[in-house]
Amino acid sequence: METVIELMSPQPICVTFDTPLHACAVKMRRHHLRHLPMTNGDGRVIGVVRDLDVFRRGVLAGSSGELWMPFHDADIDLEAGDVAEQPRVVVRPEDDLAGTLRAKLSTSQDYAVVVDEDGHPMGMLTEHDALRMAQALDGPAAPWLSEDPEGISADEQVADAWERMIVQGRRHLLILDKGRLAGVISLRDLSVGMGAFGREAPVGQIWRGERVHTLRPGQTCGEAAAVMVAERVGCLPLTDEAGFPTAILTRTDLIRALVEHLDRNDGVL
Missing domain, CATH: 3.10.580.10 (CBS-domain)
Incomplete structure (x- = not known):
C-alpha cells in the first residue's frame, strides 16, 4: 500500500x-x-x-x-x-x-x-506531488478530460481575467485567437504581469507567445503527467484539426485517474 x-x-x-x-x-x-x-x-x-x-x-x-x-x-x-x-x-x-x-x-x-x-x-x-506518481499510469487520458474549457481574448484586461479565475476557482485560462487556441495563461502569470504592467494591461502583453503544450490524441495519463511535470504546466488543452479547443486535461483530472487506479489495485501503483 x-x-x-x-x-x-x-x-x-x-x-x-x-x-x-x-x-x-x-x-x-x-x-x-x-x-x-x-x-x-x-x-x-x-x-x-x-x-x-x-x-x-x-x-x-x-x-x-x-x-x-x-x-x-x-x-x-x-x-x-x-x-x-x-x-x-x-x-x-x-x-x-x-x-x-x-x-x-x-x-x-x-x-x-x-x-x-x-x-x-x-x-x-x-x-504537484501527486502528478509525479501519475507518470506511472498507462491508461488512456481521454476518459478524464474536462469539456468546454474556458477561453479569453488576448485583448481582455488582466484584471478581468484575474477576477474570472478567482471567482471560478480556475488556475488557467486558454488564450483564443478567433476561437483557435493561441496560448495558456496561469494565475501566477497574471499576478506577475499585474505587478509589471498594471491591472488594465491586455492579457496579450503578459503572454509572450510561449509554446503551447497540448494533449495528443491517444496519449496515456502517464504521458500527459510526464509533460506537465517536465514543462511545469498545470493543464494540457486538446484541439481539433483546425486548432479549436475541445477539451482540457488538468492536474486534478489526472489525480482522479490516479485514485481510481490505486482503488482498483489495493492501494498499490
Whole structure:
C-alpha cells in the first residue's frame, strides 16, 4: 500500500499568525510555493495560507520583484492570520495515500497537510506531488478530460481575467485567437504581469507567445503527467484539426485517474 510519506514534500516552509502578507508573498515567489502552513507558538499547524488568498490582494513588483503593492489600502497591514484557511485534510506520514488523495478531491482544497503525532508540520502533499506518481499510469487520458474549457481574448484586461479565475476557482485560462487556441495563461502569470504592467494591461502583453503544450490524441495519463511535470504546466488543452479547443486535461483530472487506479489495485501503483 502506498503511503503519504512516499509522495509528500517534506520540511515545509511555514509562517505564523502575525507574518505580514508581504512576507508570505515573497516566500511563495522565492521558493515557488502555493501553500504555507501557519503554526502557533507551540509549532502546531493552525491554518494554511494559499497563493490565491495572497495574490488576490496585491502583487509583487519592482526591480527585485519583491515590492508589495496591495490593490486596496485596507489590505496594507494584513497578516497571515487574516487570510489563512483551515486545512480540511490533515494526515500522518503513514496514512494511506489513496484515501488521502480521495479526501482531498472531495474538498475545494488542492493540498493535504502532513503532521506528526503532536500536530507539528512534517510536509505538504499537493497536486504537484501527486502528478509525479501519475507518470506511472498507462491508461488512456481521454476518459478524464474536462469539456468546454474556458477561453479569453488576448485583448481582455488582466484584471478581468484575474477576477474570472478567482471567482471560478480556475488556475488557467486558454488564450483564443478567433476561437483557435493561441496560448495558456496561469494565475501566477497574471499576478506577475499585474505587478509589471498594471491591472488594465491586455492579457496579450503578459503572454509572450510561449509554446503551447497540448494533449495528443491517444496519449496515456502517464504521458500527459510526464509533460506537465517536465514543462511545469498545470493543464494540457486538446484541439481539433483546425486548432479549436475541445477539451482540457488538468492536474486534478489526472489525480482522479490516479485514485481510481490505486482503488482498483489495493492501494498499490
